[in-house]
Amino acid sequence: MSPLPDEEMEPMAFSRLKQALTFSQTTSRAQLAELLAISPDIDGEVQAAAVLQAMGQADTESVDTKELYKWLCPDEEPRRAGSKSRSSKDVRRMSAILDRTELKSKTEEAVEEFHQIASELALEFRDRADDHPTGGISTAIEQLCVEKCLANCVFVGHDKTDLDSVAGAIGAAYLFDGTPCVAEKEDKLNGEIKYALQFAELTTPTFYDDLPGAATYDSSGKLHQICLVDHTEEKQMTPALRADPDKQKRIVGVIDHHAIAQNFYSEKPPFMDIRPWGSMSTIVAHCFTRSNKPMPKGVARILLCAILSDTLNLQSVTTTDADRMMVTMLAILGEVESPDELARRMFKAKTQWIVNLGPNEMVRGDQKDFESKGCRFGIAVLEVTDPSPVLGVADALIAELQVLKVEKGRQKDGTQDPTKELHCAFIFVVDVTKQESVLLLCGEKELALAKAAFPERPLYSAKPGMQLADLSIQNDETLMDVGPKVSRKAEFLPAFFAALADGFQI
Secondary structure (H helix, E strand, O other): OOOOOOOOOHHHHHHHHHHHHOOOOEHHHHHHHHHHHHOOOOOHHHHHHHHHHHOOOOOOOOEEEEHHHHHHHHOOOOOOOOHHHHHHHHHHHHHHHHHOOOOHHHHHHHHHHHHHHHHHHHHHHHHHHHOOOOOHHHHHHHOOOOOOOHHEEEEEOOOOOHHHHHHHHHHHHHHHHEEEEEOHHHOOOOOHHHHHHHHHHHOOOEEEHHOOOOOOOOOOOOOOEEEEEEOOOHHHHHHHOOOOOHHHHHEEEEEEEOOOOOOOOOOOOOEEEOOOOOOOHHHHHHHHHHHOOOHHHHHHHHHHHHHHOOOOOOOOOOHHHHHHHHHHHHHHHHOOHHHHHHHHHHHHHHHHHHHHHOOOHHHOEEEEEEEEEEEEEEEEEEEEEOHHHHHHHHHHHHHHHHHHHHOOEEEEOEEOOOOOOEEEEEEEEEOOOOEEEEEEOOOHHHHHHHHHOOOOOOEOOOOOOOOOOOOOOOOHHHHHEEEEOOOHHHHHHHHHHHHHHHOOOO
């Protein structure tokens, strides 16, 4: 936790904190949390919870300020109502108490819980690096029956490239003796990916179209076999692979943590490792534990970054014990002292990149399409540490959503296919710090489906005073607060599917 401010060093922050400590009759949990959040680095809700827990009032929604003052300053008499705010000495005392009572983050809890077994696994990896093979017959069987079947494959993720698909390709290619590549050109990769690659001291894998043996024949006149990572949907494949008439022959492996696409098939039985974990990179890290290969520091770091990204620093509802265990092990192998701090830096890098994208790319970057009960809809997700810069261009984002719906029906020959257009287009803005989201709405259909999927959630204006000529809903119906939901796979998408399954009609 960052130290609370000093009156001389940070007068503005100190002034705000004093408001929280000014004597009054009662202080609610929400008020205490808001006023203790004096900077982006301090989570007011965590601070308030720590104070109330230390006072023995963890379940209360408000606290008597006399009791709060008595707890904070046990050797002093309570001040009268309206008396002077507390001094910087009092504030520093509060800081010291908070330091002793601060609640652990989800990542810190995981590291503490799984430290022993993760340390043993890390020691085993180091033994491998020192040419002391471990694992015995089970490891030999793993190498013979599993690892060789993906040797020399090209490992490629989806065309909406995220960190998990890049890291998973790198890790799997190293483990199975293949070649990693990315589904988009390097200049299209987001800031989080670039930060993680730099942190891991790894070069960006080659773009699929530029890799000999991937989209084009290699020097020996051959095309390599393919292992898909982090996807099975045909429409999410990198365009060159999607257009390959022989892709069903070439795809021999899949490593993923999503549901299998309805349209996925192959001509021969593929190798498949699909697990309901929070990150595909967790699966790759787990595969390493069954092999006899050492894990380089750079690979450990990039896999760690990917798991932290996909699970929102182990806070997403998709997080499993497997993710927590692998984060602990990878932090040891990658020599990362604070996974929490690493996650914060990654999220900050991604936020800066997103804000600089512009509305067109914001809507089309991390965007995926789905269909259920005759309804075609798209969901874009922006994960940021501060939603305000994104909502500052909400009018432009809403306009882009309207364009995107029609754009999806545009064919390569320039004709328009209405059956390919989207009925609804959504964009969720996820606050990764507060673990909550808002949903931008661009029309009547979106509003109706959102109300069915997230009943009784409040509506607001996405940007007060905005004017859009083609907007078919009221300004104060353009933003829905969906609350503490952050996962497209586990929360947003199931909510829409459930509404459609219950009979909602477009």
